[in-house]
Amino acid sequence: MNEALWLLVALLAAGGGVAAGYVFRKKQAAARLQSVEILSQKIVDDARREAETLKKEALIQAKDQLYQLKLEFEHEGKERRAELAQVEKRLSQKEELLDKRAEALETRENELSRRETSVGDKEKHLEKKRAEIDQMASQQKEMLERIAGLTQDEAKAQLEESVVSEARHEAAKTIRRIESETRESAAKKSQEILALACKRYAGDYAVEKTVSVVNLPSEEMKGRIIGREGRNIRAIEAACGIDLIIDDTPEAVIISGFNPMRREIARLSLERLISDGRIHPARIEEIVKKVSTEVEASIKEAGEQATFDVGVHGIHPELVKLLGRLRYRSSYSQNVLQHSIEVAFLSGIMAAELGINPKQARRAGLLHDIGKAVDHEIEGPHALIGQDLAKRFNEKPHIVHAIAAHHEDLPPETVLDVIVQAADALSGARPGARREMLESYVKRLEELEAIANAHHGVANSYAIQAGREVRIVLEPEKTSDEDAVMISRDVARKIEEELMYPGQIKVTVIRETRAVDFAK
Known part of the structure; x- marks a missing residue:
């Protein structure tokens, strides 16, 4: 429990x-x-x-x-x-x-x-004047027929007969002269050929050109050089006295002219204008004037360089300047300055071999053609002109006499005279040194310009197109349009009477009036 x-x-x-x-x-x-x-x-x-x-x-x-x-x-x-x-x-x-x-x-x-x-209104007035002139001419012709007792057809027949007879006589004289000159030139040419075979000389060729080439940066520059309606190219040709050729050559123009100084001025001016970019008539004239002044300075430098190269000192400055001008002169297409330098060296060599003072020989050889610097301005043989120039600028008497005697305008008196004469002949006679045809061509062009310059009111004249045209620029203040017509006719008739030439020569007379003012 x-x-x-x-x-x-x-x-x-x-x-x-x-x-x-x-x-x-x-x-x-x-x-x-x-x-x-x-x-x-x-x-x-x-x-x-x-x-x-x-x-x-x-x-x-x-x-x-x-x-x-x-x-x-x-x-x-x-x-x-x-x-x-x-x-x-x-x-x-x-x-x-x-x-x-x-x-x-x-x-x-x-x-x-x-x-x-x-x-x-002016045309109507001119028509009226023309009618009056025609009526006066008809009356004068009737009066002349009554006075002469010949009709117009009879007078024409007599004139034609007289002209034909005169033309035949002149033709006969011309034929005889040509035959005589041909025989003389043939004999002279044969002698030159024999002499050249005996004394051949190896040296540089000294043939002058008649054209210069200016390179362009682009093809469009050709149009700017030509200008509107060709005014720029006309201004260049008128200012320089050359012929400007613009063709299909790529990026280049050709300057043609017989005068080397004008050609050089034109070349330098064109290069300046191309570099500057401003190409118009007023600028062209300004550049050409400036380049002309610079070329004059280069002439003096060329003379001084020649005396330095040859080893000759104490020459008067005016003679040095004249010596530099020979750079733009040619004799039978041989450059006269180069020819003078060559004669100086040859004279010095021969003088040294003969026991004579070589410096005196080089001095005489360098100055022997000094007269050619002004022979287009002074009448007379260039040897005697050179004698006067050398005497004026205090050269020694034996140098002066050697200059005068190198073409036997005065008889040779010393060994120096003979040396200069022999050196001059040797320099000009060597193969390739000279070409006679070009010299005669240049001389004909100079004669064309001289005929044009002889008329009153002519400012400048230029032979262009290889002598097929003479372009004459008048001073507008001293001439009129009627004078321009008369000058063209007179120059053409003068050329026909005095010159021998192939084909025909065109005479162009230009009279231009300009008005210049300044906006201030």
């Missing part, structure tokens, strides 16, 4: 403990559940706050981007408005320019209509 009671008590105690443990665990689980709910609520709240923060940041970024886009749009709109304003300004300027041009065109049209009216 007691054991049963203790067992019951034990069972009840165990049951109570179990019940108490269950209640405790239940309370503990409830507490844990509450803690988890609190944590989850906190996590949710944190997530909600973070989402709100991200939302605010995204909204701020969106507003910032929108503001930046708005600023860019306003800047672009401002630039567009500025461009539009510039375009409107340019359009307004063009409208003003077009209005001014329209006014100028209208003024020009009015002026042209006025001139047309004036020209029409």
Whole structure:
């Protein structure tokens, strides 16, 4: 009984403990559940706050981007408005320019209509004068027929008969003269050939050219050189006295002329104009004047260089300048300055071999052709002209006499005279040194210019197109348009009477009036 009671008590105690443990665990689980709910609520709240923060940041970024886009749009709109304003300004300027041009065109049209009216009146007046002149000519012809007792046809017949007879007589004289000259030149040529075979001399060829080539940076430069309606090329040819040839040669133009100095001035002027880029008649004249001055300076330098090369000192400065001018002279196509230097060296060599002062011989040889520097300005043989020049500038008597005697215009008196004469012959006679045809051609061109320059009112004259044309520039203040017509006819008749030439020669007379003023 007691054991049963203790067992019951034990069972009840165990049951109570179990019940108490269950209640405790239940309370503990409830507490844990509450803690988890609190944590989850906190996590949710944190997530909600973070989402709100991200939302605010995204909204701020969106507003910032929108503001930046708005600023860019306003800047672009401002630039567009500025461009539009510039375009409107340019359009307004063009409208003003077009209005001014329209006014100028209208003024020009009015002026042209006025001139047309004036020209029409002048034409009517000229027609009336022409009719009066024709009537007067008819009356004068009838009067001449009555006075002469011959009709017009009879007078023509007599004149033709007289002209034919005179022409036949002149032709006969010309034929006889040509035959005589041919026989003389044939004998002289045969002697020269024999002499050249005996004294061949190896030296540089000294044949002058009659053309120069100027290279161009591009083909379009040819059009700028020609100019509008050819005014630039005409200005260059008129200022320099040369013939400018522009053909299919790529990036090059050719300067043609018989005078080396004019050709050099034209070459340097054209190169300056091409380099400068400003090519118009006024600039052309300015450059040509400047280059002409520089060429004069280069002439003096050439004379000084020649004296230095030969080793001759103490020559008068004027003689040095004249010596430099020989650079632009030629004798039978041989450059006279180079020929003089060569004669000086040959004279020095021969003088040294003969025991004579070589310096004196070189001096005489260098100056022997000094007269050719001015023989186109002074009448007489170049040897005697050179004698006068050397005497004027205090050269020693034996040097002066050697200059005068080198072509036997005066008889040789000393060994120095003979040495200079022999050196001159040797320099000119060597193979390739001279070409007689070119010298006669140049002489004919100079004679053409001399005939043109002999007339009153001629400013300049140039033989161009290889002597097939003479271009004469008149002084407008001293001549009239009628004078230009008469000068062209007179020059043509003079050429026919005095010169021998193949084909025909065109005579062009230019009279140009210019009005120049300055805006201040």
